Amino acid sequence: MTETTVLDERWEVFDRWGPYGLLVLSTLIAWAAADPLGMSTRERWACGVLVVAAVVLELRWNRVVRTRPGPSTAGVRHYFLRWAIGFALTWANPLFAFYAVLGYFSTERLLPRHLRKAGLFATAVTLAGSQSGGMPPSEQLGWVLFGALLAANSVLVLLFGHFADLEEARGQARLKTITELERTNTALQQALDENAALHAQLLVQAREAGVADERRRLAAEIHDTLAQGLTGIIAQLQVVANTPDADLARAHTDRALALARHSLGEARRSVHNLSPVALADDGLPDALKKTVTEWGERAGVQARFTVTGTAEQLHDEVAATLLRIAQEALSNTARHAAAGRVGVTLSYMGDEVTLDIRDDGRGFDPLALSARTRAGGFGLDGMRARAERIAGSLTVEAEPGQGTAVSARVPLVRHDR
Incomplete structure (x- = not known):
């Protein structure tokens, strides 16, 4: 009150x-x-x-x-x-x-x-x-006294009236202020309600976007692990089926078995935390070196891996992203480039890490390829999405008959200790 x-x-x-x-x-x-x-x-x-x-x-x-x-x-x-x-x-x-x-x-x-x-x-x-x-009043003096008292009372009346007007003005000002405050509070409450509704809507949209992004990430993981492993196994088994040489068939069978075991490990790893098997025990440089060496042996391509700058232990997500990009780029080279030599370079440059994959294969027209793959797929678009997910970028340089160069640049985020 x-x-x-x-x-x-x-x-x-x-x-x-x-x-x-x-x-x-x-x-x-x-x-x-x-x-x-x-x-x-x-x-x-x-x-x-x-x-x-x-x-x-x-x-x-x-x-x-x-x-x-x-x-x-x-x-x-x-x-x-x-x-x-x-x-x-x-x-x-x-x-x-x-x-x-x-x-x-x-x-x-x-x-x-x-x-x-x-x-x-x-x-x-x-x-x-x-x-x-x-x-x-009975006498003249009485009238004089009455007039003086009337004047004194009138002055008091004027003063009291003035004070009353001031008090009324203050009351009206307070009432106006209270009304304005109530209007402001109502508007503020409406704004708060609208913000709450907008916040709830944004949460729903963010949740939906997160679900969609996670689905894309899972699809890319499956493509980069199981799909590539199965493709390699099929390629090795096709060689076995088409060669009369028992020793060559046995070698390719061993490679197919190794790929199967590797793919099984990737599948199990994906179930747990989607971290590449190659990074379970090694850092990114060692994992990339093994990946490049094993790929070169399977593809029959001269493959070389180089590290420049001072190697640092990267955040798991950054390391996994660069390894997946390298695997996808090498897989594309094996399928499409018909290359004789491939070079993979990992560069530590201040606050950035750069991964370059170059080959001397047949190359391609990037504009024509982007038009064909715009509808979907996990090739160049998948690699680019991986890099952008961690605030990085991916560029591709290629010309028909002049080979291909894929370069991924991501922030250097160190491993949490």
């Missing part, structure tokens, strides 16, 4: 019961001083009738105020009827001013703004007459 609400409730209690209390107080004091003031029997009866009229007026108003709060025509009528009764009572006995002073306390709640000063002035006239000894 605000301070303004508490104050309004207290004034409501005063407006309901205060007039009765002040009327009783005025009646008792005036009755006790009736003889010293020389009141006649007719004046006493007149005061009694006026007191009854004041009680009836207040009773009627207490019924009306419940349905007509604030300044209204009924409030104006009530104010000036109360003033008239108070003026008549103080005319008969100045001590009834205790009741007439109500006019100072009820102007804001009963009178509209343009009548408030008139109501305050009328009350000042009543109280000045009471303070000067009663109305009407």
